[in-house]
Amino acid sequence: MARKTKGRTVSKSKIIPKVKIPSLRRKTKLRSVKEAELTAKQLENDFINAKNRQEQLRIKRKLILAANRAEKKSKKRGISKAKKEEFKQISRVYGKAHERMTIEDIRLIIERPAIPE
Numbered sequence: 001m002a003r004k005t006k007g008r009t010v011s012k013s014k015i016i017p018k019v020k021i022p023s024l025r026r027k028t029k030l031r032s033v034k035e036a037e038l039t040a041k042q043l044e045n046d047f048i049n050a051k052n053r054q055e056q057l058r059i060k061r062k063l064i065l066a067a068n069r070a071e072k073k074s075k076k077r078g079i080s081k082a083k084k085e086e087f088k089q090i091s092r093v094y095g096k097a098h099e100r101m102t103i104e105d106i107r108l109i110i111e112r113p114a115i116p117e
Contacts, residue, residue, distance in 0.1 A: 027039055027042060027043060027062070028062060028065075028066035028094070030066070030070055030073065030087070030090055032086070033086060033089045033090055036066075036070075036090040036093045036094060037093055040093055040094060041097075043062065043097065044097060044101065046059055047059045047060070047101050053103060057103070059101070060098055060101055063097055063098040063101075064094075064098055066094045067092075067095045067098065068091075070087045070088070070090040070091035070094065071088070071091040073087045074088045074091065
């Protein structure tokens with residue numbers, strides 16, 4: 001299925017959605033591997049300090065989008081092999097950070113009193 005934008009048709013597979021929350025949008029960087037590692041650490045700290053599950057999910061989605069964006073750029077034509085490899089490494093950094101983050105179900109953590117028999 002294609003979508004029409006400004007007179008030309010773009011397939012949905014080529015569109016990577018942008019994150020609507022400005023604080024998260026500014027955080028992910030694709031300039032270098034070191035910046036990606038620093039950003040991933042900052043997002044992991046934000047994930048740990050998140051107030052609720054919804055914030056945690058937003059951060060995880062942001063990491064997935066950043067990894068997808070880097071992967072997409074690594075497949076782009078007209079880029080040197082070194083730059084392509086760098087984008088692949090950035091994609092791996094964000095992917096590994098996403099895997100390290102686990103959301104524990106709060107309902108399972110709360111201890112419930114035993115039912116007397």
